Amino acid sequence: MKRKKFIQLSTTLMATPLLSSFRAWAQPERLKNWAGNLTYSTDHVFYPKSVQEVQQLVKKHSKLKALGTRHCFNTIADSKDSLVSTKELNKVVSLDKKAHTVTVEGGIKYGELAPYLHQQGFALHNLASLPHISVAGSCTTATHGSGIKNGNLSSSVTALEIVIADGSIINLSKAADGEKFNAAVVGLGALGIITKVTLNVEPTYMMRQRVFTGMPITQVKQHFEKIVAAGYSVSLFTDWQTDSINEVWIKSRIGTDKDEDTPEFYGAKAATKNLHPIIAISAENCTEQMGVPGPWYERLPHFKMGFTPSSGKELQSEYFVPLHHAVEAIGAIARLGKQIGPHLFITEIRTIAADNLWMSPCHNQTSVTIHFTWKQETEAVLKLLPLIEKELSPFNARPHWGKVFTMAPKVLESRYEKLNDFKKIIAEYDPHGKFRNEFLSREIYNV
Ligand SMILES: Cc1cc2nc3c(=O)[nH]c(=O)nc-3n(C[C@H](O)[C@H](O)[C@H](O)COP(=O)(O)OP(=O)(O)OC[C@H]3O[C@@H](n4cnc5c(N)ncnc54)[C@H](O)[C@@H]3O)c2cc1C
Numbered sequence: 001m002k003r004k005k006f007i008q009l010s011t012t013l014m015a016t017p018l019l020s021s022f023r024a025w026a027q028p029e030r031l032k033n034w035a036g037n038l039t040y041s042t043d044h045v046f047y048p049k050s051v052q053e054v055q056q057l058v059k060k061h062s063k064l065k066a067l068g069t070r071h072c073f074n075t076i077a078d079s080k081d082s083l084v085s086t087k088e089l090n091k092v093v094s095l096d097k098k099a100h101t102v103t104v105e106g107g108i109k110y111g112e113l114a115p116y117l118h119q120q121g122f123a124l125h126n127l128a129s130l131p132h133i134s135v136a137g138s139c140t141t142a143t144h145g146s147g148i149k150n151g152n153l154s155s156s157v158t159a160l161e162i163v164i165a166d167g168s169i170i171n172l173s174k175a176a177d178g179e180k181f182n183a184a185v186v187g188l189g190a191l192g193i194i195t196k197v198t199l200n201v202e203p204t205y206m207m208r209q210r211v212f213t214g215m216p217i218t219q220v221k222q223h224f225e226k227i228v229a230a231g232y233s234v235s236l237f238t239d240w241q242t243d244s245i246n247e248v249w250i251k252s253r254i255g256t257d258k259d260e261d262t263p264e265f266y267g268a269k270a271a272t273k274n275l276h277p278i279i280a281i282s283a284e285n286c287t288e289q290m291g292v293p294g295p296w297y298e299r300l301p302h303f304k305m306g307f308t309p310s311s312g313k314e315l316q317s318e319y320f321v322p323l324h325h326a327v328e329a330i331g332a333i334a335r336l337g338k339q340i341g342p343h344l345f346i347t348e349i350r351t352i353a354a355d356n357l358w359m360s361p362c363h364n365q366t367s368v369t370i371h372f373t374w375k376q377e378t379e380a381v382l383k384l385l386p387l388i389e390k391e392l393s394p395f396n397a398r399p400h401w402g403k404v405f406t407m408a409p410k411v412l413e414s415r416y417e418k419l420n421d422f423k424k425i426i427a428e429y430d431p432h433g434k435f436r437n438e439f440l441s442r443e444i445y446n447v
Contacts, residue, residue: 031083033070034132035314037376040067044082048089051163051195057084058193058434059167065437066193068137069109071130072402073316075439076141076189084193086134092116093196101158102201106136106194110153111305114297122201126150126233127300129348130309136194141402142186142360144369145300146251146350147233148225148323152362154185155355161196162187165434169195179358183418183425186359188401190422190440191429206254207232207299208291210261211275212268215245217334219266224326227266228351228368232257233300236349237277240337244268246346247275249289251299261291277302278346278373285309314345315381318371318400319388320361323351325395326368332391333370339387343380345373358418361398369400382406409446419444 031040045067048054057064063081070077086107093103095117102122104113110124111131117123126145128138144152159173162184172181184191220227220236228234231250238245248268252259263270274283274290283289285307287298303309321329330349333340348371352362361367370392374381385406389397398415399405413419423444430436441447
């Protein structure tokens with residue numbers, strides 16, 4: 001199978017028999033992913049409104065795939081057969097104030113859940129750079145924010161309800177199912193359709209974020225761990241074109257984090273206005289900065305709900321490296337700066353705490369992530385990624401499951417010690433590969 005498969009635009013329009021009432025009737029065009037670099041390979045898209053409807057669909061079809069908010073950049077969510085969108089499965093099911101958990105339907109977006117939780121006096125421990133993404137789609141791909149002590153978004157999952165291949169429902173919980181639960185949370189959409197997710201919540205909190213510009217790279221080399229620990233969530237943005245980090249975003253929790261309005265931070269200067277991570281773009285779409293207090297869900301993401309996140313027409317790649325290799329790994333990528341520069345919008349460097357979820361890139365390792373927001377220049381990016389992966393290979397880099405990578409499946413296998421055990425769990429819930437698509441065949445089964 002060619003590595004360029006992820007951009008394949010299928011031209012075979014399949015016959016469209018009238019199916020069921022929860023089928024989308026009029027679909028003039030096939031669905032694309034958010035970035036528009038991928039057209040999904042089927043126009044059979046279903047929009048069930050209940051778990052029972054999901055069960056009926058799963059029983060009826062021999063092949064299908066869950067689809068969340070379509071924010072992945074590769075073919076992980078693609079199907080040649082049928083897609084089951086979770087768009088209509090977007091409700092809060094229950095909030096257990098005593099147990100500090102909230103149960104939601106899998107398709108709810110973080111941006112829909114967060115204001116509700118805040119109103120009720122609760123919060124999540126972290127969010128990704130954007131709130132537009134579905135809870136189940138994010139957790140099953142190990143989506144993360146930043147913070148040296150913060151696990152990724154999947155690490156707050158305490159229970160899952162999944163419709164598995166025979167159409168039955170299984171419930172897995174952290175409390176009752178131990179390692180099987182750890183296998184299922186970052187499930188890459190392979191175990192079935194997640195209809196409910198239970199997440200840990202905590203009392204709500206307020207935050208503020210400050211941005212600094214122009215941090216000399218020498219400071220990063222000497223003080224990396226202090227810099228990334230200087231706030232609850234810290235991000236470094238660079239285009240690799242100078243000896244400085246362009247912007248440092250520090251998000252602090254009011255009342256718990258040490259947080260002073262200093263004019264300088266490790267040689268970087270406090271910004272005098274709100275900034276976009278790509279400095280040339282207006283900050284209108286970005287969350288409030290300049291130390292203005294606000295609720296957690298309006299400060300943890302970089303981008304506001306209701307506005308376009310990032311740049312729009314783009315590709316993304318991201319690699320996870322053990323934290324103790326951070327400085328070496330950043331140095332290795334800096335050496336490719338001239339080659340990377342023409343094709344890059346921006347790089348973001350973040351940290352994520354270790355977890356025990358089998359297929360999480362942070363499994364057993366606190367990590368630094370080096371992320372690339374690319375111009376949508378697919379050919380050039382596919383030429384650069386092997387170079388980047390080679391530079392990061394001494395550090396056993398693991399790629400983000402939802403972004404573009406070219407690492408060989410054999411390499412992936414060597415970097416996920418639980419991958420073979422994960423396949424056994426898949427075989428238990430999906431013995432005939434109903435939820436297996438080309439991405440899973442290639443990356444997980446190496447066929
Ligand atoms: C602008 C932008 C910014 C981003 N920022 C970040 C970031 O800060 N951090 C980060 O880690 N990632 C980030 N991402 C990547 C993104 O968060 C992940 O790719 C995430 O998977 C998106 O969730 P989704 O619902 O859109 O997934 P989709 O692309 O719809 O699906 C992804 C996978 O999840 C499966 N899936 C979806 N719903 C279900 C379900 N109910 N049951 C079972 N399987 C399911 C699909 O089958 C597929 O395998 C960003 C992406 C974009 C476009």
